[in-house]
Amino acid sequence: MGHIRVSGLGKAYKQYPNRWSRLFEWMIPFSRPRHHLHWVLQGVDFEIEPGQAVGIVGVNGAGKSTLLKMITGTTQPTCGEIHLRGRVAALLELGMGFHPDFTGRQNAVMAGQLLGMQVEEIEALMAEIEAFAEIGEAIDHPVRTYSSGMQMRLAFSVATARRPDILIVDEALSVGDAYFQHKSFERIRSFRRAGTTLLIVSHDRSAIQSICDTAILLEQGRVAMHGKPEEVMDYYNAMLAEREGQTVRQEMLANGQVRTISGTGEAGILSVHLRDERERSIEMAEVGQPVVLEVQVEVRQDIERLVLGFMIKDRLGQPMYGINTHRLDQALTDLSAGEKITFRFAFTMGLGKGNYSVALSLSRLDSHLDRNFEWRDYGLVFHVINNRQEDFVGCSWLQARTSIVRSPSQSTQSMPQRAAP
Amino acid sequence: MLLNLYRSLRSYRGFILGSVQREFQARYRNSLFGALWTVLNPLSMIVVYTVIFSQVMRARLPGVEDGLAYSVYLCAGLLTWGLFSELTLRSQSMFLENANLLKKISFPRICLPVIVLLNAGINFAIILGLFLGFLLITGRLPGLALLALIPLLLLQVLFCTGLGMILGVLNVFFRDVAQFFGIFLQFWFWLTPIVYPISILPESIQRLLALNPLTALMHSYQNLFLYDQWPQWSSLTPMLVISLLFCGMGLRLFRQRVGEMVDEL
Numbered sequence: 001m002g003h004i005r006v007s008g009l010g011k012a013y014k015q016y017p018n019r020w021s022r023l024f025e026w027m028i029p030f031s032r033p034r035h036h037l038h039w040v041l042q043g044v045d046f047e048i049e050p051g052q053a054v055g056i057v058g059v060n061g062a063g064k065s066t067l068l069k070m071i072t073g074t075t076q077p078t079c080g081e082i083h084l085r086g087r088v089a090a091l092l093e094l095g096m097g098f099h100p101d102f103t104g105r106q107n108a109v110m111a112g113q114l115l116g117m118q119v120e121e122i123e124a125l126m127a128e129i130e131a132f133a134e135i136g137e138a139i140d141h142p143v144r145t146y147s148s149g150m151q152m153r154l155a156f157s158v159a160t161a162r163r164p165d166i167l168i169v170d171e172a173l174s175v176g177d178a179y180f181q182h183k184s185f186e187r188i189r190s191f192r193r194a195g196t197t198l199l200i201v202s203h204d205r206s207a208i209q210s211i212c213d214t215a216i217l218l219e220q221g222r223v224a225m226h227g228k229p230e231e232v233m234d235y236y237n238a239m240l241a242e243r244e245g246q247t248v249r250q251e252m253l254a255n256g257q258v259r260t261i262s263g264t265g266e267a268g269i270l271s272v273h274l275r276d277e278r279e280r281s282i283e284m285a286e287v288g289q290p291v292v293l294e295v296q297v298e299v300r301q302d303i304e305r306l307v308l309g310f311m312i313k314d315r316l317g318q319p320m321y322g323i324n325t326h327r328l329d330q331a332l333t334d335l336s337a338g339e340k341i342t343f344r345f346a347f348t349m350g351l352g353k354g355n356y357s358v359a360l361s362l363s364r365l366d367s368h369l370d371r372n373f374e375w376r377d378y379g380l381v382f383h384v385i386n387n388r389q390e391d392f393v394g395c396s397w398l399q400a401r402t403s404i405v406r407s408p409s410q411s412t413q414s415m416p417q418r419a420a421p
Numbered sequence: 422m423l424l425n426l427y428r429s430l431r432s433y434r435g436f437i438l439g440s441v442q443r444e445f446q447a448r449y450r451n452s453l454f455g456a457l458w459t460v461l462n463p464l465s466m467i468v469v470y471t472v473i474f475s476q477v478m479r480a481r482l483p484g485v486e487d488g489l490a491y492s493v494y495l496c497a498g499l500l501t502w503g504l505f506s507e508l509t510l511r512s513q514s515m516f517l518e519n520a521n522l523l524k525k526i527s528f529p530r531i532c533l534p535v536i537v538l539l540n541a542g543i544n545f546a547i548i549l550g551l552f553l554g555f556l557l558i559t560g561r562l563p564g565l566a567l568l569a570l571i572p573l574l575l576l577q578v579l580f581c582t583g584l585g586m587i588l589g590v591l592n593v594f595f596r597d598v599a600q601f602f603g604i605f606l607q608f609w610f611w612l613t614p615i616v617y618p619i620s621i622l623p624e625s626i627q628r629l630l631a632l633n634p635l636t637a638l639m640h641s642y643q644n645l646f647l648y649d650q651w652p653q654w655s656s657l658t659p660m661l662v663i664s665l666l667f668c669g670m671g672l673r674l675f676r677q678r679v680g681e682m683v684d685e686l
Contacts, residue, residue, distance in 0.1 A: 013684050022594060073527035076680030093525040101447060110443065113436035114526055 001086035002050035002165035002197035004071065009044040009080035011066050012037035037078070041066050041221040044080070050165075053198035055208035055229060057236050058218035064201045067218065068092060068168055071199065086165025086197070089115070093170075094155035100144035104135065104154050107143050111158045125161040132187075133157040134180075149177055156184050166197045205233050205284075205383055206353060234283050266303050267362045267373040270296040270340070272380045274358075285349045287386040287397050292346045295360060295379075299339040305364050306332045306373070308343050314395060315355040326366045352395040353386045429529035437532050441539045459544050460551055463503055470495050470616055490647060493561060496552055497646040498615030498639045501574075504545040505581055505635070506606060511537045512585020513602060516593050520686040530679050534586060538578065556646070563649040573641055573652060576661060580634070583667025590674045593682045613639055634660040 014035040016022045021034040041063040048054050058064050069075040071082055072090040098107045108129055112122035130139055133153040135146075143151060160167075169188065189211065192198050202208055208215055208229050215232035217225040219239070225232050273281045275292045285291050295308060309324030325331050325343070332341065358380040362373035389397065430437065449455035475491040515533045516523065523530065556562040592598040613635045619627055630636050638660055641652035 014681070074524060075683050088527075090527070099443065099447065102443065106443070110436075110439055113433075113439045114522075114528055116432055116436070116528070118435045119439070 002195065003083070003085040004046075004048040004166060004197060004199070005081075005083040006047070006071070007045050007081050007083075009041065009067070009070065009082060010039060010078050011041040011063070011070060011075065012039045012078045014038075039221055041070075041218075044218075044221075044223055046216060046223065046226060048197055048199065050086075050197055051192075051195045052214070053192055053200065053212045055212035055215040055232075056199065056201045056218060057203070057208065057215055057232065058224075059239075062218040063221040064218055065092075065170065068170060068199070068201060072168055084166065087162075088166045088168065089159055089162075089164035090168040091156065091159055091170060092168065094152055094159065098143050098151060098155070101142055103142055104133075104139040104146065104150075108139075108154060108158045111155065112161070115159070117162075122161075129154075129157045129161050132161075132183075149180070153180055156180075160184075160187055160191070163191050163194055163196060166199065167191055169198070169200045169202075205355070206385060208233060209385070230284070266301045267297055267299045267306055267335075269360055269362065269374055269376055269379065270298050272296075272358065272360065274380060274382050282382070284383045284385060287349055287351070287353065287384060287389045288399075289349045289388075290346065291349050292344050293358065293380075295343045295345075297341045297343065297362060299335045299341070300337055302336050303364070303373075304333060304335075306335055306341075307361075307363050307365060309361045309363070310345065310379075311359045311361075312351070312356050313359060315357075320351055320356065320395060324361070324363075324366065349384060350397045350399075351384045352392065352397060353384050354395060355381065355383055357381045426529075426531050430531060430535060433529055433532050436528065437535055437539070440532075440536045441543070444536070444540050445543060456547060459547055463500060463548055467492065467495055467499060470499070474616060489559060489561075493556070494618070494643050494647050495616065496555075497642040498613070500545070500548055500552060501577065501639070501642050502610065502613070502615055503548070504541060504574075505577060506610075507541045507544065508537065508578070508581035509585045509588060509602070509606070511541060512581070513588040513592050513599055515585075515589050516682060516686070523683055524686055530675075534582065534589070537585070538582060542578075561646075563645055566645055566649050566651050569641070569645055569652050573638065573645070573657075576657060576664060577638060579668060580638075580660060580664040583664055583669075583671045586671030586675055587667060590671070590678050590682065593685050594678070609633075609635070614643075615639055634663050 015038050016025075016035045025031060025034045044063075044067065046054075056064050056067065066075065068090070069092070070077050071084070072088060072092065099110065102110070105126070108126065109119060109122050112125075113119070133139070133150075133156075135150050135153055138146065138150060139154075143154075146154070167188065185207075188198065192211065198211070200208065200212065212229045214227060215225075215229040216223055217232050217236050225235055271294075273294045274283070274285065275294055276282050276285070277290055279292075282291070293310060295310070297306075297308060299306070307324050307326040309322065309326075311322030312320045314320055323345075335341075357378045360374070360376045360379040362375075364373075386392075449458075452458065454461075471492045474495075512534060515537050519533055522528075553562065588598055588602055612630060613633055614622075614630065619630060619636065619640070622630065637656040641657065644650040645652065
């Protein structure tokens, strides 16, 4: 049970040049096709063994949703075959088909029926659904009074009331509050432990890497890579970083920031790397891992003074840490054209798990406002994961050392205990 | 093929019955008079036609001197026409109305026409029940010939289902279908002897109206309720043939286009 085999799968949408051409194509017997096919997915082959978890990644429009829709059966493939063994549940569009005027309970029954369950079955599961959704008395109020989060909770609870053989999860799952997100993820994990085959679409690297056995990268409707999650995600991120770099560059030009760009060319950044202890270039670091940020700079014209600065920002663009060689008293002076300089900043990765980017600047003084040789956003994008340290929250790893003193009650005569990590 | 359809319908019976029940509830949930409106609508139509045609225009049915007879005649045609138009109009829009469901959730699509059929059936059953009650009170209840109502209604449902399926699928691809059929239905109504008896028309036009498959059907209903006569089965053969043809075409169209339909919604 829970076996998926996809072979030669393709999906094309018919595009007609105008509204009449479809009619002509239908009405005139043996007429030539008047549409052309717009392929969104082509030649997709893969096989998923029972109990495996597979992540699907790719940029928007790569065909992820189309693939999932075909596997769940809402959309029919244009060519190729899908073989499924086992009961499929899909968490694609949660809360679809909820009727606002009916109560949560009635809608839960309705949603269950839509999944092919009988009323008795749903009623037997209702207590569990209610308990999992945790929306309390609201279950008997009309759904129109629900917040979107409550609808989500209810929909998720119904959709996962029975353990399916195959579970298909779209990013949709990332709605709802953090508490419920965690809870729903835990339920998915428990299904997986019980042998459910899992197919997940997500942009969340940690989700894919922590739960999936393999990952599939879709690019422009084709399988670009199918392999271990880390490898696929590295490849994907490199692809993304490349794209991001390009867009940023375009934006900078479009912004007409003549002032800041005017100085460029005197010195420029050749490469940026994050390296681990063994000098390997990495895109993912562990919390607490010693790393080196390596920046290669080329001097193109003689300059009297050069300051390199870097700033690490989180995914929201908030600065985590920034420093430059001026503040480090390491500013270089009297540089001549053609010189190449390698800067290495060694530090311990003290950031919490998440995505970070590095912005870089080459300037004359402390601030890049004076003379800006080059400013580069997204010079590097990296991830921090936490498999080695204690499971803390937040973006700073403060290495708290713990000591706990217990004062015994009067009756017991033991010494205070001390504990240290 | 038909066996497969049956199987998927069977396994989704919970969804079908649930949808029918909910649609019925949803229609009357926020109204004070609820199901009364289902009755008041055709009733008002009957009153209007009875007053205008039988009183103002002094229309009398040939051979019947009773004023109430015209109302019975009218009801026989109008109520069954109501079933006809509800079935076809609802079928025509069923895929569009459920576009979200079709796009997002995988379920046997054949459930939708069945839900439409059952809903229309319930509404008609209410009205028919009241009509029969009215006939009973006025002492006009037909005898055994009433049994003929069952095959007649089945034939009509077959006709509507086939036609509705064709319209429903076509309407997804060509939205003009709904507009066109709305107008077509107007003409169809007046070109069917429902409000007037066919005998008041000139001979040549009578022959033209006989081409309308609903003419024979309506005639059977009217004879049944008014004169307690069994239908002339042979007159209904053309309609049966057309119905089967429609059903075949509808089913074929549905199966061919059901995949493409989701892409188009």
